[in-house]
Amino acid sequence: xxxxxxxxxxxxxxxxxxxxxxxxxxxxxxxxxxxxxxxxxxxxxxxxxxxxxxxxxxxxxxxxxxxxxxxxxxxxxxxxxxxxxxxxxxxxxxxxxxxxxxxxxxxxxxxxxxxxxxxxxxxxxxxxxxxxxxxxxxxxxxxxxxxxxxxxxxxxxxxxxxxxxxxxxxxxxxxxxxxxxxxxxxxxxxxxxxxxxxxxxxxxxxxxxxxxxxxxxxxxxxxxxxxxxxxxxxxxxxxxxxxxxxxxxxxxxxxxxxxxxxxxxxxxxxxxxxxxxxxxxxxxxxxxxxxxxxxxxxxxxxxxxxxxxxxxxxxxxxxxxxxxxxxxxxxxxxxxxxxxxxxxxxxxxxxxxxxxxxxxxxxxxxxxxxx
Amino acid sequence: xxxxxxxxxxxxxxxxxxxxxxxxxxxxxxxxxxxxxxxxxxxxxxxxxxxxxxxxxxxxxxxxxxxxxxxxxxxxxxxxxxxxxxxxxxxxxxxxxxxxxxxxxxxxxxxxxxxxxxxxxxxxxxxxxxxxxxxxxxxxxxxxxxxxxxxxxxxxxxxxxxxxxxxxxxxxxxxxxxxxxxxxxxxxxxxxxxxxxxxxxxxxxxxxxxxxxxxxxxxxxxxxxxxxxxxxxxxxxxxxxxxxxxxxxxxxxxxxxxxxxxxxxxxxxxxxxxxxxxxxxxxxxxxxxxxxxxxxxxxxxxxxxxxxxxxxxxxxxxxxxxxxxxxxxxxxxxxxxxxxxxxxxxxxxxxxxxxxxxxxxxxxxxxxxxxxxxxxxxxxxxxxxxxxxxxxxxxxxxxxxxxxxxxxxxxxxxxxxxxxxxxxxxxxxxxxxxxxxxxx
Numbered sequence: 001x002x003x004x005x006x007x008x009x010x011x012x013x014x015x016x017x018x019x020x021x022x023x024x025x026x027x028x029x030x031x032x033x034x035x036x037x038x039x040x041x042x043x044x045x046x047x048x049x050x051x052x053x054x055x056x057x058x059x060x061x062x063x064x065x066x067x068x069x070x071x072x073x074x075x076x077x078x079x080x081x082x083x084x085x086x087x088x089x090x091x092x093x094x095x096x097x098x099x100x101x102x103x104x105x106x107x108x109x110x111x112x113x114x115x116x117x118x119x120x121x122x123x124x125x126x127x128x129x130x131x132x133x134x135x136x137x138x139x140x141x142x143x144x145x146x147x148x149x150x151x152x153x154x155x156x157x158x159x160x161x162x163x164x165x166x167x168x169x170x171x172x173x174x175x176x177x178x179x180x181x182x183x184x185x186x187x188x189x190x191x192x193x194x195x196x197x198x199x200x201x202x203x204x205x206x207x208x209x210x211x212x213x214x215x216x217x218x219x220x221x222x223x224x225x226x227x228x229x230x231x232x233x234x235x236x237x238x239x240x241x242x243x244x245x246x247x248x249x250x251x252x253x254x255x256x257x258x259x260x261x262x263x264x265x266x267x268x269x270x271x272x273x274x275x276x277x278x279x280x281x282x283x284x285x286x287x288x289x290x291x292x293x294x295x296x297x298x299x300x301x302x303x304x305x306x307x308x309x310x311x312x313x314x315x316x317x318x319x320x321x322x323x324x325x326x327x328x329x330x331x332x333x334x335x336x337x338x339x340x341x342x343x344x345x346x347x348x349x350x351x352x353x354x355x356x357x358x359x360x361x362x363x364x365x366x367x368x369x370x371x
Numbered sequence: 372x373x374x375x376x377x378x379x380x381x382x383x384x385x386x387x388x389x390x391x392x393x394x395x396x397x398x399x400x401x402x403x404x405x406x407x408x409x410x411x412x413x414x415x416x417x418x419x420x421x422x423x424x425x426x427x428x429x430x431x432x433x434x435x436x437x438x439x440x441x442x443x444x445x446x447x448x449x450x451x452x453x454x455x456x457x458x459x460x461x462x463x464x465x466x467x468x469x470x471x472x473x474x475x476x477x478x479x480x481x482x483x484x485x486x487x488x489x490x491x492x493x494x495x496x497x498x499x500x501x502x503x504x505x506x507x508x509x510x511x512x513x514x515x516x517x518x519x520x521x522x523x524x525x526x527x528x529x530x531x532x533x534x535x536x537x538x539x540x541x542x543x544x545x546x547x548x549x550x551x552x553x554x555x556x557x558x559x560x561x562x563x564x565x566x567x568x569x570x571x572x573x574x575x576x577x578x579x580x581x582x583x584x585x586x587x588x589x590x591x592x593x594x595x596x597x598x599x600x601x602x603x604x605x606x607x608x609x610x611x612x613x614x615x616x617x618x619x620x621x622x623x624x625x626x627x628x629x630x631x632x633x634x635x636x637x638x639x640x641x642x643x644x645x646x647x648x649x650x651x652x653x654x655x656x657x658x659x660x661x662x663x664x665x666x667x668x669x670x671x672x673x674x675x676x677x678x679x680x681x682x683x684x685x686x687x688x689x690x691x692x693x694x695x696x697x698x699x700x701x702x703x704x705x706x707x708x709x710x711x712x713x714x715x716x717x718x719x720x721x722x723x724x725x726x727x728x729x730x731x732x733x734x735x736x737x738x739x740x741x742x743x744x745x746x747x748x749x750x751x752x753x754x755x756x757x758x759x760x761x762x763x764x765x766x767x768x769x770x771x772x773x774x775x776x777x778x779x780x781x782x783x784x785x786x787x788x789x790x791x792x793x794x795x796x797x798x799x800x801x802x803x804x805x806x807x808x809x810x811x
Contacts, residue, residue, distance in 0.1 A: 004631070004666045060437065064447075141704075170678075177674040225436065
């Protein structure tokens with residue numbers, strides 16, 4: 001059924017359809033309506049949705065509730081993501097299924113609350129100490145806000161990891177015509193539970209990268225959870241072999257080769273020497289620009305990564321086969337473009353940037369294609 | 372003695388320095404559990420950073436060890452997710468400093484937690500720096516000339532924030548297990564400030580012995596004993612008993628809002644995308660009118676997008692809605708130059724001036740009479756807004772103006788708009804809204 005709703009509403013719907021039953025957040029533009037709609041939607045369904053005292057408490061409550069067995073969501077914008085930083089590390093270390101929505105706004109710091117940007121692309125990836133991987137998905141519009149939220153829950157459950165949905169003010173607060181029900185067929189993934197009755201080793205894995213079975217804190221089997229480096233019992237360790245085992249495991253668990261982690265959309269044209277690679281709301285302008293360029297007789301391919309991190313490097317290399325130029329439109333000074341350069345040595349990477357809150361228009365991408 | 376407690380891991384010596392009080396308090400918690408005898412699986416012990424954070428591995432219950440000063444936030448989350456769990460928090464005086472806000476808010480909310488502060492007046496783990504409870508004049512590694520900051524009275528703070536069970540005890544008090552048991556049985560936020568010796572740093576630096584600890588209590592007016600026991604059930608314990616006067620709490624079960632589904636009922640003949648701008652001022656309900664137009668467009672077989680622009684002080688200043696209506700799905704949602712604009716107030720004109728000035732000759736601007744716009748390239752048609760405002764109310768002028776202008780855009784869209792307003796306006800506003808669009 002058709003609706004006329006914005007990205008935040010689609011996100012909350014995605015969370016509900018994913019089985020989310022716990023939300024904690026703190027008001028911040030442009031993420032606030034996720035908090036308010038979660039309260040309206042979850043409370044009547046027997047779930048919990050709270051406004052916590054700050055962002056640190058919000059994400060902490062979510063982490064604890066997730067470890068108690070709930071599917072959890074929190075939502076914020078750049079300033080709040082900064083406050084989430086340490087806790088994102090905790091969620092990586094403790095292997096906590098957790099979905100975080102970052103409706104990006106202009107930074108640094110308070111920046112401009114109602115002005116869009118895609119400035120958190122690198123921050124989302126590297127925004128906690130240690131440098132271990134997590135998953136970052138970027139919707140491009142209202143429809144994919146729903147779809148990526150569903151994916152985010154499934155990946156968080158499957159890999160016991162924080163997943164960031166990198167939205168932006170332009171997606172979060174723009175209404176579009178959508179049929180979210182038509183997208184709702186995706187099956188929900190549930191975390192693998194430890195077999196009942198046995199003594200539970202919270203972090204036991206047969207090989208690095210395997211996802212440890214879950215038992216809830218407060219459930220039948222005793223669980224140990226810790227922010228510190230730990231062994232398979234969840235006990236702090238100083239043994240270098242055990243430390244290496246745990247960290248190699250975290251590194252191996254989430255890669256572009258991990259099943260289901262990478263999603264993207266590709267529109268390849270035979271013989272194209274130009275590729276437009278765009279994510280987030282810029283992908284919509286890119287799609288129009290490519291269509292117009294083709295109508296004018298040019299050969300251009302389009303690649304839209306929904307998974308920004310881990311970076312779908314193999315897919316990008318495949319998409320860029322035979323291409324001599326890649327155009328990367330971004331609402332920042334070219335954060336992902338630098339990564340594209342790393343992945344595609346010898347290919348000319350052209351940046352099309354807007355940082356003043358206006359959108360990269362299709363015409364700006366076309367101009368580059370005409371050069 | 373209580374190393375034999377089933378709530379402790381057997382044969383695991385405490386890692387604490389000789390004479391440190393932490394082991395005594397852990398024993399005290401275990402002895403309290405020995406009195407209450409909950410199932411181990413129903414107990415969660417939450418800890419965070421500091422020497423106190425070494426406590427968790429000695430407990431044979433669920434343990435959750437988190438970031439510095441945040442243990443109360445995890446405990447609150449756990450309690451919300453599993454109300455049946457008995458949740459203990461062990462936190463240091465350092466943690467109460469960095470995470471003091473969480474202590475205040477959890478006490479205010481009445482979260483049903485038992486918080487034990489292992490209060491040894493300094494940061495033991497990092498090298499004896501001063502904490503928020505270090506007494507005035509005390510020497511620590513970061514106050515070599517004596518501490519000049521007033522110590523935080525954690526019990527007074529908890530009480531002021533609404534904690535319903537508050538106690539202070541020295542770690543060596545034989546009553547400790549009994550008081551911990553009382554705190555654990557208390558439904559609501561319970562805090563025990565346990566005064567301790569840090570034999571690595573604080574006691575050698577300040578020749579701080581049992582007698583000094585007892586004297587400090589008197590000198591600092593921080594008495595020992597159970598200071599508050601109000602036995603008030605907590606909100607989170609699902610018994611609503613706020614003892615403060617305030618707004619009534621809604622008690623009927625809330626209903627989830629239903630999505631607004633839109634069925635195609637009209638057939639607009641628009642052949643290409645059309646940009647529309649509605650610019651006015653706060654109170655003219657421009658955002659809602661824009662959404663009504665978006666819904667009407669969808670019901671007329673079109674695709675629509677809407678963006679709103681208004682200051683954070685929502686009851687004043689401009690309010691501008693940008694819409695794109697299109698026979699095909701809209702990908703790029705930016706609007707450069709609208710084909711149709713409605714200007715309902717000076718604030719809107721000033722905000723959208725650039726866009727309005729860029730509108731070409733074949734575009735049309737419907738502007739409220741009396742706005743005295745400069746000469747524009749687009750054709751300007753006047754709307755008698757004052758008259759309409761008197762007739763339909765200020766809050767309906769945007770609906771009125773849209774219904775007046777839509778027939779020139781597309782007859783079916785105009786019909787869909789009137790029908791959509793009738794169908795989707797909340798009942799208490801519906802009659803007036805319908806009157807506004809039908810007046811046109």
